[in-house]
Amino acid sequence: MWQGIQEITNFRGQNNMAPHPHNPNRNHPPSSHTLTVQAQDVKRELRKVNPRKTTGPDGVPGKILRACADQLAQVFTTIFNLSLAQASIPACLKSATIISVPKKTPTSNLNDYCPISLTPTITKCLEQLFAYRANRSTEDAIAIALHTALSHLEHRESYIRMLFIDFSSAFNTIIPDILVSKLSDLGLPPLICSWIKDFLTNQAQTVKLGPHLSSTQTLNTGSPQGCVLSPLLYNLYTSDCRPAHSSNTIVKFADDTTVVGLISGGDESAYREEIVQLSVWFAVNNLALNTTKTKEIILDFRKHKTDPSPLTINGDLVERVRTFTFTIVRKGKQYEILCDRIRLLQKLKEVEAY
Helix, strand or coil: HHHHHHHHCCCCCCCCCCCCCHHHHHHCCCCCCCCCCCCHHHHHHHHCCCCCCCCCCCCCCHHHHHHHHHHHHHHHHHHHHHHHCCCCCHHHCCCCCEEEEEEECCCCCCHEEEEEEEEEEEHHHHHHHHHHHHCHHHHHHHHHHHHHHHHHEEEECCEEEEEECCCCCHHHHCHHHHHHHHHCCCCHHHHHHHHHHHHCEEEEEEEEECCECCCCCCEECCCCCCCHHHHHHHHCCCCCCCCCCCCCCEEEEECCCEEEEEEEEEEEHHHHHHHHHHHHHHHHHHCCCCCCCCEEEECCCCCCCCCCCEEEHHHHHHHHECCEEEEEEEEEEEEEEEHHHHHHHHHHHHHHHC
């Protein structure tokens, strides 16, 4: 098998890829700002491939990549490094097959389905090398939101308004040019910015429904849902979404965004101004706010509290709820933000005070 792979790839352990004729960055040797990957890291990712996962549009089974990790590691290390050095991703590595996955059962309309992109397994291996930050997880976002809220509730005559924002197809609305501009502002080298732009443009996608396949469409907007790099790219895309007022905190993890408004003395002006400014920011950055699924929780333990005025966004009333479930699943667990638990903590603190 290994000899056959050598013949197919023409791999000789050296650069056999011709310079790209259209991108001047791709005709130069790698600079000091070029990202590189190591063979041992590629081998590690190949060995971690789940052989039971559905294959992408290339049809290469994960079990083959995993079984031949030792032999394929150097091949793909060379390909990956050439891709990073020339800011070019082979078309076959950024194609995708779109399938629909039910959000709930039973389903009654198209909105009950979520489109998921099946991308080549080898592309996922490359993305895994850069996609995640060590020692950071979904629990951090929840812990920060709860700590911010509970700390503020220690003050007299204070309460919390927490807005859980929902976007329609957040990853699919990323504009590559806007993202690249923001990456440049963050100080990323031009070659890396060019690679990311190439990654997000000219994406060949086909929709699969049962045994049927649609015609191929080429997209130049968005990062595919199900793509390993999508959460990271979205975080970078929204990196300049910051609170305008010091009394507000914006907690983000991938496409989950929570605004924690710290209200003192009944003055909600900063919180409401924050929401208005965020609505404008969303529109400028092509993010579609889903007010139907956007929810708000009010945490108010004052003895003489009043019912705050409802919140509206772009003329739509935001539903106020007592319990909100963070739609984050990690290692089979579901983490929930429950107001009842916060109220229990508050009661315990009151008992301790006596």
